[in-house]
Structures are given as structure tokens and as C-alpha cells.
Amino acid sequence: MADRAPARVEPRLAAVIPAHGAARTLGPCLDALAQSSVLPDVIIVVDDASRDTTAEVAAAHGVRLLRRPVQGGPSAARNTGWRACDHELVVFLDADTRIEPGALALLLAALEAEPALRGANGQLAPSRGGPDPVSAFVNTALRYQLRQHGPRVASAFTSLCLMRRETLLQLGGFDERAVSRYADDVATRFVLPPQSLAQVEQARVAHDKVVPLAGLLRHRANVGFHFVGSVAANRRALRGQPQSALLDLRYPLNTALAAATWALLPGALLGFPGCRLGLGLGSCAFIANNAGFLRFVAKEDGLAAAALALPLTAAESHAYLLGVARGAVATLRAAGGSHGPADAPRASAR
Secondary structure, X not given: OOOOOOOEEEEEEEEEEEEOOOHHHHHHHHHHHHOOOEEEEEEEEEEEOOOOOHHHHHHHOOOEEEEEOOOOOHHHHHHHHHHOOOOOEXXXXXXXXXXXXXXXXXXXXXXXXOOOOOEEEEEEOOOOOOOOHHHHHHHHHHHHHHHHOXXXXXXXXXXXXXXXXXXXXXXXXXXXXXXXOOHHHHXXXXXXXXXXXXXXXXXXEEEOXXXXXXXXXXXXXXHHHHHHHHHHHOHHHHHXXXXXXXXXXHHHHHHHHHHHHHHHHHHHHOOOHHHHHHHHHHHHHXXXXXXXXXXXXXXXXXXXXXXXXXXXXXXHXXXXXXXXXXXXXXXXXXXXXXXXXOOOOOOOOO
């Protein structure tokens, strides 16, 4: 087999990797980045107050290590990283990912082809079953969601996202009050113009995150909570953007069906035929709404994974509904004159 072509160092590019408790995955992440056909000028690992050997792993790989004394979440760690360098381009990776060798070159080519783009997202590699069924479900669901949005989006997929420095300055950095995973990704869609980020299908990254069921439900509830605050804070921006540009409609429809289930359940338990019929119709609508996703899971991970995906989708929909309810209460309290939740998303910077 022919030797791999020597890598090219891109002097305009810095890589930022937030890491908390990432001793198990950070080494493979950095090893994969070292095999990239295009190398960053500097790799910055931000240890977000880890209690394991994350810092030692980073130091052993010879990268630039920044240590936060208090855990602030991935958004705060990313901000610490990109503000510590002055590079024109910054690529964000998660500490539990493994980038494919040609991914960075593809993202850079996308920005060079369209100077007006604010950045470029990569795509998740197929999970192929993942470390466990729930983790595989999370990976495949996110992969499906990203594919639904098409080649142009406004939301940053920070597991693999190349951004111009001027874009980060426009954002004012990522929102450090939203500490849930993916919350910073969601928040960017209310600040950046529609279709301002490319989504490069072949620029792929493997995701090694292990997600327990409790963690999945907690995360979905957090995203629902933050999403309500984001919508409330960015009403003006939303008026200028079609809703289809912001959402994969599968999620809001699932949440609406979950709400209908809770509304009809008491009557169904009391034996009211109309409520029982409504629950049955709602169940059929839920399956129909997720049919495309279930077919995708079956193709990617097999029929057993698709069968498990249906109850997991239902569970995450109810968790999201709970988060939305909490977010609505917090938003109403804030509108009534209180300070509101400390981690409510910021208003748009546009």
C-alpha cells in the first residue's frame, strides 16, 4: 500500500477541544486528529476542571493545555479555547470524537469555495451499533437530524465545526449559561443568518460518547428548557426566518403528541371512549411521524435497533415536553418582572 501523503499544516487554523472527565476518549481523539491530511497550527485542549487524568493525557500528546479551575460546561470551555488564540479559523471538536483524515480538508475547501459562509459543519459517521443501544440511538438520531437539514444551516454542530473568527466575534462566543450538551449548537441558529453554515456530508467524525438512559432524558429536558428561552429572547429574529429553516419538524410534532397523551390520559383511565380513541389515534400519528427515522435506524443499525428506537423516541419526547413546560414557566416569571433563570439564553446579537 502506498505511503500516506505528508500532512499540510494550515497556519490560519486552530483546533479547540473542550474536555471534562475525558481521559478515556481524549487520547483517541488527538491520535485521530494527528492523522488528518491538514493539521491545525495549534491544538488547544481546555480541561474543564476534570477530576480524572484528562490533563495528563493532553500533556502527553504535546498539545497546548488550558485548565479551568471551576467546571463551566462545554460552551465556557470552547470560549476559553478560541479566545486564547488569534487564528483566523477555529475548528471545534469534542473530546469523545475521532475525526476522519480528510474531514478538515473538506471543511476548509467549503469555506474557500464560498467566502460568504460563516463556517462549515461536519457530519457524524454511522454508529454501527455503538458502545450500547442507547448511545447508538443518540448517535443515529443526531445523524438523521443533521441529514434532514440539507447542505446549508444556521446551527453550529460543535462536535465538528469550522468557524471563522469573525463569526465567533459576532456571536460573542457561545452562550455559557446553557450548559447542556448541544445547547450552544441550538442557540447559534437564532444569531446567525439562515443558511450561513455549510454542512459537508463527507467530512465525518466518529462519536464515542457513552450516554445512559437517564443522561439522555436529562439532556432532552434541558434542551427543551433552553429552547423556550431562546424563542422568547429572539422573537424579532424569528419573524424574519421561516420556521422550517429552524426546526426538524419531527421533534415539535413528537412533543405536541406527548402533550396530547398527557391531556387524554386521565379521561382514558376513567374509561371515556373519546379519550381512548384519541390515545389510539395519537399513537398512530406518532408512529407515522417517526416512520422515516425508524427506516433510517433500521438501515443504519438493524431492525432490533429500530424496534428500540420507537420507545426511546417516545421517552425523549416526554422529557422534552417536561423541559418545555419548565422553560415556559421560567419565561413567564421573567416576563412578570423577576430576573428569570440564570442560564436563560441570550438575545440575538444580530
